[in-house]
Amino acid sequence: MTGNGRRRFTTSLTSRAATALVAASLLAGCGALPGATGGSREPITVMTWAPQDTKATNMPGMPAMAEAFARWANSQGGLAGHELRVITCNEGNSATGAANCARKAVKEGVAAVVGSYSQHGRAFMAPLEAANIPYIGGYGLADEEFTSYLSYPVNGGQVALLAGNGMQLAASCERVSLVRPDTIAGDHLHRLLNSGLTHGKQREAYDIPAAEDAGEYTAVATRSRSRAGEDRGCVTAALGERTAHFFDSFRRLASDGRDIRISSVLGSVDQLLVDRTGGASGPFEGAYVTGWYPEPGDTRWEPMRRVIREHAFGDNRIDPADAGVQTTWIAYTVLKRVVEEIGDDEVTPGRIALTLDRGLRIDTGGLTPSLRWRYEDMLGTPGFPRLVNHEVTFQVVRKGRLVAQRAGFVDVGPTLQEARSS
Numbered sequence: 425m426t427g428n429g430r431r432r433f434t435t436s437l438t439s440r441a442a443t444a445l446v447a448a449s450l451l452a453g454c455g456a457l458p459g460a461t462g463g464s465r466e467p468i469t470v471m472t473w474a475p476q477d478t479k480a481t482n483m484p485g486m487p488a489m490a491e492a493f494a495r496w497a498n499s500q501g502g503l504a505g506h507e508l509r510v511i512t513c514n515e516g517n518s519a520t521g522a523a524n525c526a527r528k529a530v531k532e533g534v535a536a537v538v539g540s541y542s543q544h545g546r547a548f549m550a551p552l553e554a555a556n557i558p559y560i561g562g563y564g565l566a567d568e569e570f571t572s573y574l575s576y577p578v579n580g581g582q583v584a585l586l587a588g589n590g591m592q593l594a595a596s597c598e599r600v601s602l603v604r605p606d607t608i609a610g611d612h613l614h615r616l617l618n619s620g621l622t623h624g625k626q627r628e629a630y631d632i633p634a635a636e637d638a639g640e641y642t643a644v645a646t647r648s649r650s651r652a653g654e655d656r657g658c659v660t661a662a663l664g665e666r667t668a669h670f671f672d673s674f675r676r677l678a679s680d681g682r683d684i685r686i687s688s689v690l691g692s693v694d695q696l697l698v699d700r701t702g703g704a705s706g707p708f709e710g711a712y713v714t715g716w717y718p719e720p721g722d723t724r725w726e727p728m729r730r731v732i733r734e735h736a737f738g739d740n741r742i743d744p745a746d747a748g749v750q751t752t753w754i755a756y757t758v759l760k761r762v763v764e765e766i767g768d769d770e771v772t773p774g775r776i777a778l779t780l781d782r783g784l785r786i787d788t789g790g791l792t793p794s795l796r797w798r799y800e801d802m803l804g805t806p807g808f809p810r811l812v813n814h815e816v817t818f819q820v821v822r823k824g825r826l827v828a829q830r831a832g833f834v835d836v837g838p839t840l841q842e843a844r845s846s
Contacts, residue, residue, distance in 0.1 A: 468506045468763065468771050471534045472752065473513040473525040473548075474541040479637045480517045481664035483541045483563070487512035488741040489752040490539055495735040497756075503763040506771060515540070519547040526551035535773050536560050538759050539752030543609045545569060558777045561755020563691075563748060564716075565609055570808035576780055576797050578754045578788075579716040580814045580836065582662070585689040586613050587836045588816035589660055589714040590620020590629075592829070593687055596712070599627065599653030603644060603661040603670055606633035613662060616840075623839045629660075636666060645674040652684050658712075660687035667692035668701060675707040690715035690819075695745035695826050703824030712829065713819045717754075717791050719828050720745035724790045728753045745826070750791070758786050758795065793833065805841050814840060 472490035474483035487510075494510045497503055511532055513525035522544035529537055530551055536558045542548055545566025552559055553574055562569045564581025593600055602617050604610045614631035621629060630651040634644045648659045661670050667688055674686070690713060698708045718724055729744050731753075736742050742749055762779050763771055786795040792813050803811045815833035819826050 465502075465505055465507075466770065467509050468503060469509040469511060469532060469534050470536050470538045470759065471511045471513060471525070471529040471532065472539050473515045473522075473537070474748065475517040475521070476514045478517040480666070481636075482517075483746075483748040484741040485743055485746045485749040486539055486541055486563075486752045488736065488739050489732075489749045490756065492731055492736040492739070492742065493753065493756045496731045497760065499735070503760050504767065506763060515542045515544075515548075517543075519544040523547040523551065529557060530555040535771055536759060536776050539755035541748055542566060543607070545572075549575070555773070556777070557773045558780070560758055560776075560780075561751055563751055567807060570810045572810070574777060575810055576758065577810060578758060578792060578795060578813060579751060580811055580816065580840075581808075582609070582613065582689075583616050583808060583811070583840060584814055584816050584836050585691075585714050585716065586616035586662065587620045587623075587839045588818070588834060589662075589687060589689050589712075590617040590622075590626075591624055591834065591836065591839060592620070592712050592714050592818045593658050593660060594621050594624020594626040596656065596685065597626065597658035598656040599651070599658070600629040601632055601648040601651040601657075601659045602629040603632045603634050603641075603648050603659065603663065605636040605663055607636055610636075610662075617660070619839050619842055620836070623842065634663060634670070636663065638666065639669065641666075641670040641673040642676070645670060645677055649674070649677060649680070649682075649684060652682075654682065656685075657682060658685045658687055660689075660712075662689050662692050664692055668697055671707050672701075685710065685712065687712040687714075689713065690717075691747040694743070694747060695720045696743045698821055698824060698826060706824070708821045709824065711821045713821065713826060715817045715819055716747065716813075717750055718817060719819050719826050721825065721827070725750070727789065754788050754791055757788055761786050803837050803840065808840070811840070 472487045474486040476482050476484045490510045494508045497508045515521045515525050522542045526548040538560045541563040543565040545568030549568040549572050559575045561578040564579050569575045569577050604613045618628040632648050652659055661667050663670055693713050732742055732744055762776055765779050765784050766775055780797050783796055783798040793815055801812045803814050814837035815835050818829040820829040
């Protein structure tokens with residue numbers, strides 16, 4: 425080829441390359457969100473699952489909160505310029521349902537599963553691990569949420585609540601009955617409650633398993649009351665959505681003259697349940713409640729409430745006092761911060777996990793302690809090595825409202841370590 429020919433050929437290639445780059449830029453610009461800056465502007469797809477329309481615990485507010493968060497984020501230009509797309513799935517309170525949701529997440533190529541609820545960790549975590557998909561901010565029911573290298577829990581799960589509930593009750597109760605689900609997930613709750621009670625120098629609780637989906641609990645309520653002792657007795661129940669049914673049966677028992685205090689944990693009792701059962705004149709007046717987060721009326725929840733007001737469009741599935749809704753908000757707060765940290769790079773499951781593993785610190789606006797998942801940030805207790813937030817709150821129902829019984833967070837980490845080593 426002659427020199428002139430080589431120059432014409434090179435010029436032609438350069439011209440074609442420039443044209444292709446301009447076209448690609450135009451195409452990318454067409455997909456960008458208003459106000460977006462930097463990055464590829466590729467949408468980020470995530471999944472949120474929870475049980476709905478089942479006979480046991482239902483958490484419809486979690487996927488609804490995820491959708492509201494996405495609408496809010498996209499109205500602000502997306503997450504670091506990326507449109508956020510949320511796929512929801514009905515987990516169905518079954519291992520099959522959980523596995524199906526996980527397989528759907530893999531098939532849809534999601535970047536993460538965020539703010540979800542399931543007690544069937546074995547069923548959903550294996551498919552996620554095989555596809556390298558991180559699980560951010562699960563509800564904390566399944567052991568796998570605190571053992572899988574791809575799980576990033578935002579609270580201490582049921583283990584922290586029960587240990588904290590034992591600490592809370594130890595100050596007021598001489599004898600405690602625990603009513604809990606007769607399930608694999610419920611089997612270890614007795615030991616955890618006892619760890620808190622013994623930490624407060626009180627005797628161990630009576631363990632009373634109960635059907636998770638029963639319509640009434642008269643026999644169980646009678647047994648729990650009889651075991652609560654003659655003086656300063658307490659009955660605590662952690663039956664999820666069926667907790668209201670249990671305490672309804674409990675209050676219908678004929679009076680025996682004893683003043684027995686009732687108690688529960690967040691997720692089994694919340695402000696909506698207190699309101700629905702009569703508020704200050706209902707069965708939960710004076711009840712002790714252990715939670716993960718500040719009480720519902722705390723001003724730190726205002727950003728979440730604003731998003732619900734402006735972007736949930738009156739969706740009555742979303743109750744801002746619901747622990748599932750609150751957990752979903754915090755989980756998506758984590759996702760937002762991670763995407764911002766990734767910056768211009770493509771947002772992939774592997775990059776999300778790597779960013780978290782390298783020690784990104786997440787500020788949740790005081791709703792939790794700062795969250796970080798480095799090895800040295802983890803409590804490291806046997807069975808729950810990835811637990812990083814081991815703080816709870818003590819609340820009480822006064823005049824029909826859930827309010828703080830004690831200011832600030834209570835660290836149950838030492839109690840959990842004692843429970844797992846015993």
